[in-house]
Amino acid sequence: MSTTPVPPRASLLLLAYLAFVSLGLPDGLLGVGWPSIRGDFGVPTEAVGLLLTAGTAGYLTSSVLAGFTLARVGVGALLAGSTLLASLALTGYSVSPGLTVLVGCALLLGLGSGAIDSGLNAYAAGAFGPRHMNWMHAFFGLGVAIGPLIMTGALSAGLAWRWGYGIVAAAQLALATAFALTVRAWRQRAAPGGPVERAPGPRPVVRVRETLRLPAVWSGALAFALYVAIEVAAGLWAFLLLTEGRGLGATVAGACVSAYWGSLFLGRVVQGVVAERLGPARVLRVSLAGMAVGAALIAVPGPAALAVAGLVVVGFAAAPVFPLLTLTTADRVGAAHADRAIGLQIGAAGLGAALVPAGLGVLIGNTSVRVLGPALLVLALALIALHELGVRRPGRPATGASGDSAPDETGAQPAASRQPSGADQMLSGPVRPVVEGR
Template sequence: MPLLALAYFGFISLGLPDGLLGVAWPSMARDFGVPLDALGFLTVAGMVGYFVSSVAAGFVLGRLGVGWLLAISTVLASLALTGYLSVPAMVLAVGCALLLSLGSGAIDSGLNAYAASAFGPRHMNWLHAFFGLGVAIGPLIMTAVLESGLSWRWGYGIVAIFQAGLAAAFALTARLWKRPVVEESVEVTKAAHTLRIPAVWLGVGAFVCYVAIEVAAGLWAFTVLTQGRDMSPRSAGLIVSAYWGALFVGRVIFGWVSERISSHRVLLGALLGMAAGSVLIALPAPAWVACLGLVVLGFFAAPVFPLLILTTADRVGAAHADRAIGMQVGASGVGGALIPAVVGVLLNRAGFGLLGPVLLALSVLLVVLYLLASRPRPAAG
């Protein structure tokens, strides 16, 4: 199925730029003559653009169509990546980051909305696993470029070429991206009606919590294990890799499991598994217990994002699904940027042992939000 293959490439393309920045930034900062902490300007611009475009995409998807939304958004991403080839100053790089996030947010919303209505839970999980694959490939590309003696700019140029080819493929297949959901029912439903549904806002809160957990665990685990549990940097690095690896493997495995067990049961079990992993991290026990908790957390977190997307229509109704998915994707960007930063402040002031309790509190809140959002909707709604 050509559209399914394009969807997989689309999710890889979403992850590639995220993987580039971490490796490229020291060289970028040196070229622009800015301190390393200036990275915050790029991340804030990325968060703002991602939130705006992902939410907006959900509200225009019914009129513009999935194919053209993907084509236009991928062109924007390619142009932004191409801009990195020549920008002479940090302020222009921030502009590129904003443009890139505007394209990426819309791609994320569009692909997730299409996949939620066209593919089953297996491919939904696997598509998100391929996003992780893209994040993993990005550093390899940039590392190869730098080790070849080339400028970091060429790493972005390589990914820009990939994005341009993908944009052409989306444009050529734009008319084929039809969904089982009746498009007309989505168009005539007023946006205000969507915003009045409690399950929409409960879903937004759930995505904020989930992505905050995923990012905060991956971001602060190394620091907590080395400075709070006296682990060696090498061992702590392996555990962090195991955490992200468990997330990838879990999505592959749960892709099969979700075909045989209802998505609701898989989601509830996964959310409880995340809470169990957080408990292990929070316990005042030997370091290996926290390490086990991180792997458990990563494994059970794997199906949560894709299955929450997949079941959005069940919670809010098919006519509101596109807008709700856009809002959820936008909220995930905010949750992944702001809450982990706040967690870092708390760890610095209150001690590294606070990571586990914070993850546990967020996990419990996530379970509550999911159960509330999944309550049967009134027939008239």
């Protein structure tokens, strides 16, 4: 029987790419726009923590709920509604009269973004292989790279920071319309050598508590929290580090922040192909080590060029970590628990993205922005330790209904007992279980 993968439907793949661009755009806006926002509203630097906390509350709530209810709601409808909500929230940013309203908009933006992120990751983990999974996440990096350019361009033209958010709100509205027009297409699944199929008939029920009992679910969630904390903290505080800590001008520093996010995009494009050839385990190990090296370059006192080089190294090395950890979720927890685990992982990622950068903001406000490099290095080393602990753990946690065998130390399962996962599962035709809350 042939195992040649069936390419994902081109229109849905394009929409998935654009959706991840839209997820990245607001993150890129905030880092460059915050000094102006802070000045307009007369609030201290660490007040950004209020926005991050509100955004995280919404993101965490919607991402976890999306993972648990995706089978009932349908990914197409979820994406259409969530993108519309994000557009409304960004419109609120552009007309906000003060910080309080801005915090409320951050909550709505988190609700929309979390559902988009969780829904698309769960869908892609079953429909895309390593290359397209990395490329999809690469477009998040492209979005965050474009975000600072949009905000820098608006500010350089003498416009208010509100214009940056208004432009992105319009783009989100267009994307929401595209999702609404393709709701039915997202329900279709491809089978190898055959026509497109709709979701097949009776599927086993898996209880929520069976998923929550798995140690691999929680260790995976912690790894996501640490990884995203590094990625977001580096991007959020890099502008301040380069301007106040290294003496660069605002325009040059804004371009350097874009270079950081651009390296994340480029790394995912390149390493998507590499991961497909070498396997996720090897690529993950090298990438985690590279993140630590880049953080060390940022931590070392020296010229601005050294810090910029460190940021680019962190971005390029971090590129495949999130998509590969997501893609291999079914291998760690079993296919029956994959959607829920991905929802929890995305939620944990949102938590790490808010709490750690916000905590760093408080630390920077009370000390110096130069603390950013050492903090990133500590987080990178902790992530390496957690990953190695997971790799060396003897045996595999039970997977409930999936009945999968333990993977070997490379991350692959024995050929005789391996259950299809990720793209293989979707393309080779086995039935995915329904997950129901009990």
